[in-house]
């Protein structure tokens with residue numbers, strides 16, 4: 447039976463020691479991870495360490511080979527798909543549309559979990575889409591074909607679509623990888639605002655450890671599918687830990703202005 451106390455402490459998402467293999471070797475190994483409502487978590491680690499796969503498992507896109515992912519205490523694969531789509535937005539690393547959709551149509555896809563097969567988009571849906579385009583500074587592409595805009599523009603449009611979805615949680619796979627400096631910071635600011643003002647839970651795979659330490663309250667460091675360290679940026683971004691995981695010498699500097707960490711490879 448669920449008590450008031452257990453309800454308040456129940457994480458939004460919980461991985462219960464999950465493992466997953468695409469072929470025979472697991473790429474996610476016995477990962478236990480709780481993500482509480484309102485957290486801003488960065489998933490970091492070297493190429494191929496399992497960041498994308500773990501996020502796909504947490505989003506319910508992939509199913510673990512062993513153990514479960516729980517969404518609000520319930521096996522994510524037994525949750526109603528429509529309700530889940532209203533609650534969790536997944537933003538993948540690669541974006542390609544199989545049909546020549548316009549940007550505005552891609553953003554409107556964020557509203558689909560709220561529509562039935564027989565209802566058309568209403569005024570409020572168009573208003574939500576308009577605001578999401580504005581927030582991500584993509585209104586100027588609205589009438590262009592999604593497949594004909596740049597990789598960085600696509601990333602911002604996909605964020606607009608996720609904003610239009612009005613989810614409880616956003617899981618993002620390297621959303622800044624194709625963005626220039628201005629839009630990297632802009633996108634992270636938007637995520638920060640969604641998190642701090644609307645309590646949207648954010649889990650984001652990132653390679654940029656400086657930006658990760660600047661925006662994420664918690665970092666989960668993976669190596670070969672296992673969680674090596676999970677904690678506040680100052681606990682995770684330590685010289686010995688990073689050198690062991692990334693197999694390279696590093697120097698770490700603290701930016702006293704905002705408390706973030708700058709990681710410089712030794713001998714670079």
Ligand SMILES: Nc1ncnc2c1ncn2[C@@H]1O[C@H](COP(=O)(O)OP(=O)(O)OP(=O)(O)O)[C@@H](O)[C@H]1O
Nearest residue numbers: 468469473491492493494495496497498499500651
């Ligand atoms: N669809 C797939 N089929 C088979 N193997 C896959 C597939 N996707 C990923 N892998 C493998 O699973 C492992 C983990 O990949 P994953 O993409 O989760 O890592 P990652 O940490 O996100 O990597 P990166 O930082 O390079 O994006 C890698 O060895 C990768 O080659």
